[in-house]
Amino acid sequence: MPSEPLLTFTDRGICCPRGGFFIDPWRPVDRALITHGHSDHARPGHGAYLATVAAAPVIRHRLGAIRLDTIAYGERRRIGGVTVSFHPAGHVPGSAQIRIEGAGEVWVVSGDYKTEPDTLSEPFEPVACHTFISECTFGLPVFRWQPQAAIAADLNAWWAGNAAEGRVSILGAYALGKAQRLMAAVDPAIGPILTHGAVEATTAVLRAQGITLPPTRHAGAGIDAKSHPGALVIAPPSALGTPWAARFGPASEAFASGWMALRGVRRRRGHGRGFVLSDHADWDGLNSAIRATGAERVFVTHGYTAIFRRWLEDQGYDAGIVATEYQGETADAEAESDPALPGTME
Incomplete structure (x- = not known):
């Protein structure tokens, strides 16, 4: 050499x-x-x-x-x-x-x-x-990941359970890659899928490239738990626990990341659920x-x-x-x- x-x-x-x-x-x-x-x-x-x-x-x-x-x-x-x-x-x-x-x-x-x-x-x-x-x-x-199908089943069960109880589900996920992967994995028949502006903007770029994703709606002004009961809201992790998220009332929050494999990280983040999913x-x-x-x-x-x-x-x-x-x-x-x-x- x-x-x-x-x-x-x-x-x-x-x-x-x-x-x-x-x-x-x-x-x-x-x-x-x-x-x-x-x-x-x-x-x-x-x-x-x-x-x-x-x-x-x-x-x-x-x-x-x-x-x-x-x-x-x-x-x-x-x-x-x-x-x-x-x-x-x-x-x-x-x-x-x-x-x-x-x-x-x-x-x-x-x-x-x-x-x-x-x-x-x-x-x-x-x-x-x-x-x-x-x-x-x-x-x-x-760090050993479960098959994506198993994670999708857990996500859908969590979302459906919250929707049945009248709660919005807020899922923290990075705006490029992870958010769209979750959109493709969940069952849109459970309810509407709403997105934070960062997620919606990136998703629009990927849709324009021909990537097929289920319908979503930007959770802008006037979109809340009353207008979309039982919705799944996909937002950047930084949006969880903020006034922006508070508009959805007593929602159930979760975070999707490989770090959720560690109990200490789950406790520090303080979210109700952690889904072990990584890119x-x-x-x-x-x-x-x-x-x-x-x-x-x-x-x-x-x-x-x-x-x-x-x-x-x-x-x-x-x-x-x-x-x-x-x-x-x-x-x-x-x-x-x-x-x-x-x-x-x-």
């Missing part, structure tokens, strides 16, 4: 010196390759952006008038001294892993990913490489994805990095940690409460 690594780790982000670009940089750079539209990966201020065709509409919605080029999944493009391609990550619609090849060496940057199909996102595709940079948001054995890979998903790459060297980022690195070393990998500013589901939650972002207000 060449003496200079194909990718380097800098204070601006993951850099490809031979290609003259960064991947999901967190400080302004001239050229950024973006894995997906969540705010901890797609940030403002870069000179030029490259993302998948399916990720571009949400990125434009969130960042406004930027110089954005698009690439199809699997398309190989020469940039400087390397060849890049984008491959499905299964995280949210349009999300990608980025493959970089140069001088006989292949690296893959995972971005955020999950291995279980969700009917909305393009299914995760393992990509063979020498070095894999993997997220490990949920890199502990305690990130669980313990088994992380391990199966890494094995499928055939990589000998693995760098892990954002999550239980120290523990997961030691585990990988025990399995025989050359493993390391990449310090980044990606924060997985925590960052997504903060993004939805940022009034400076388009579509986040009521």
Whole structure:
């Protein structure tokens, strides 16, 4: 292998010196390759952006008038001294892993990913490489997800029970990906589905791309428990327990996140229910994805990095940690409460 690594780790982000670009940089750079539209990966201020065709509409919605080029999944493009391609990550619609090849060496940057199909996102595709940079948001054995069908059954039972008692159900979920995944999973025959402005705006962008979702209504002024009894309200986590949510009266609140697998997190959040549903890979998903790459060297980022690195070393990998500013589901939650972002207000 060449003496200079194909990718380097800098204070601006993951850099490809031979290609003259960064991947999901967190400080302004001239050229950024973006894995997906969540705010901890797609940030403002870069000179030029490259993302998948399916990720571009949400990125434009969130960042406004930027110089954005698009690439199809699997398309190989020469940039400087390397060849890049984008491959499905299964995280949210349009999300990608980025493959970089140069001088006989292949690296893959995972971005955020999950291995279980969700009917909305393009299914995760393992990509063979020498070095894999993997997220490990949920890199502990305690994080093992139930099948999506089982979670949907629990959600529908909770919603139907609340509706039968005359209560509105308020479900906290991130506006890009998780909210739409929940819409597709619940039974709209139970009652109307209402949405916070941040969720409705992002959902409209995805509908315009041809993604089929059940009918929803923006829960703006004049929409409350009296006008829509027994409704399901999908809102960013930041909206739970606020005056905006109080308009729905003595509602039942719940939160959908992988963190709900931890009792301490459920208690601290104080919601009536916690549904364990994540757009990130669980313990088994992380391990199966890494094995499928055939990589000998693995760098892990954002999550239980120290523990997961030691585990990988025990399995025989050359493993390391990449310090980044990606924060997985925590960052997504903060993004939805940022009034400076388009579509986040009521």
